Amino acid sequence: MSAELTAGVAQVLRRIGGTVTGAVSKLGFVSRFLLAVLWHTPGAFRRMHLTLREIYFAGVLSLVIILMSGLFVGMVLSLQGYETLKRYGAGEQLGILVALSLVRELGPVMSGLLFASRAGSAMTAEIGLMKTTEQLAAMEMMAVDPLARVVAPRFWGGVISMPLLAALFSAFGIFGGYIVGVPLIGIDAGAFWGQMKAGVDFWPDVTNGIIKSFVFGVAVSLIAVFEGYDAKPTAEGVSSATTRTVVMSSLAILALDFVMTVFMFRGASVV
Amino acid sequence: MSLPAKPSSSRTAEAIAACRVDPAAAAVELVDVSFNYDVRPILTGITMTIPRGKIVAIMGASGSGKTTILRLIGGQLRPKSGQVRVGGLSVPDLEPEALYELRRKFGMLFQFGALFTDMSVFENIAFPMREHTELPEELIRDLVLMKLHAVGLRGAAHLMPAELSGGMARRVALARAIALDPMLVMYDEPFAGLDPISLGVVGQLIRRLNDVLSITSVVVTHDVYESLKIVDYLYFVSGGRIVASGTPEEVRASGDPFVRQFIDGAADGPVPFHYPAPVYREELFADVG
């Protein structure tokens, strides 16, 4: 009996060890991949039209969902926030509430999540499909590096688009908050903007939001292009890679958000 | 999975010198090449010579390692042992830059074409020209049209790959493979999935282009009929080894059981019908539980 038990335990340990070493080696591979992509950056920018094209696909085509979501989030924030603030006679603070929530957190995080599911998954699917149909291999055999021509432009397209999308999300959200707060609820417009301006500081609020969205952009783009490049060249391989992109990107965004928030806003209310 | 070799974004003099091909040497030589995928042996003791200007077919059942040979020649894989030489140069020993230089002299036709789906037919063929040369656009335009004319698709220059039939896509890929007038062209299953007319067209193109452009062609296929019509020599691969070889006449007259099974398309022979399994009677009547 104990022989089976030890065999079972050994099996479990082996599996755990295998998973851990697998995860660590994948992390190492992803880092090497990132370095390789960064190395090929000059190539990506020399072929500027490729990068521009990717900014179009990742950024411009995400505009509709980002702007609409931002608007709605801002409006809901305004509605919900006012209910609570009203009870403490702090209804005039609505502007600050909406603005800070969006600029510090909701703007970067939500636009990151939306970007991951829209543009990130598209990138993964594209690259994975090119791998499956041997287009990447064909490029290699024609002595053109797919990292420079296919991967790096998409990576930089995502990195450049993300901060812009996050800023647009926040801006539209604030506008949505204004629409609900001033004409609908009846808060004084001057108080709305005035309080907001007093409460939102460019440094650290706006800049930290921009830094966050940049970090998210790097994370999502890297995961997206990596999963596409690493996908198994079959239909299921590409589809599971696409799913992994969305899941991993979302987790990465939330985890990085927590870490960055701790560092950035820990001392915000300390004089 | 591996990262690709670094390309020659700037062509170094050493790289160009390192891949200067010996004009007297045979186009491709494999000497006692072995290759494993993890621990599974794919190829063992492969020795073949492909003389310049000839078309050589590598035939075998699916999964026999034929495509692996192409990848070894192209430098995408490294042999576990043995030598892979192209024009006298040992491919596995080349520096990444030199390897990329060498690949400019190759053309490869992938199974099903592997055309870039986001570009038109014209742009697919112009791709290697734009990437590797500094030719002006007017000249590139003329060259692309010439290549398309050689495969009979000059009128399709502005179609997208999604709008092409299988045979047309294959021909466009062929035009792309010869875009830079390579010295060696590799064909991975060029006849797979084509209708009889397209089969004939592709076969004829392979032969004609080989002779007109004085290139060397390596064709990996399992289409016996077409191959016997156009190639100069054949190698048969089974279970990772070369089991037979010869000219088309020798092969047609061969008494080798593997060759015969292959040519006649017999269901059973040296390549067995049954996948290894326990004895039939025993499995059927085995006690349950």
Added chain:
Amino acid sequence: MNRSAIDLWVGIFVAIGFGAILFLALKVGNLLTLDRTPGYHLEASFDNIGGLKLRAPVKAAGVVVGRVEAVRLDPKIYDAVVTLRIDQHYEFTRDTIASINTSGLLGEVYIGLDAGGDPVMLKDGDRIRKTQSAVVIEKLISQFLFDKASSGAGGEAAAPGKSVEKPAGETKK
């Protein structure tokens, strides 16, 4: 999608993206309102600044005349020393009182300036002599309870918990 159309759209996208960032910086945040108008500095020390934050407004008669620029603790007498930055246009008398107020019950904390009648004005670097510290709710409550307790016990209302004043000058409510 041809190249020029892509360029156009990408250009528009980048432009409105930067526009949004600028909007956030200027209209939402207070990037340019800080340190744009010329001003001068005054100091004031308090026992307790309560919830006063950096960049809190300094108001006189309800009008914002400046911002809190720095706060530090005086290591000798353990008072909070606040540096105020006042708009150049406004001058305050030497007997101005600086008090820490809250707008509403839970509103933001700000410094209110009440000017007096002294003919001499405060100059850059001067210290405001009369200050009133923040009202700390807990002390108010304990004072109230103490008053209640002592009046209930028949003693006089001693009111020992009145807000501590600066040695120089009376307090004004």
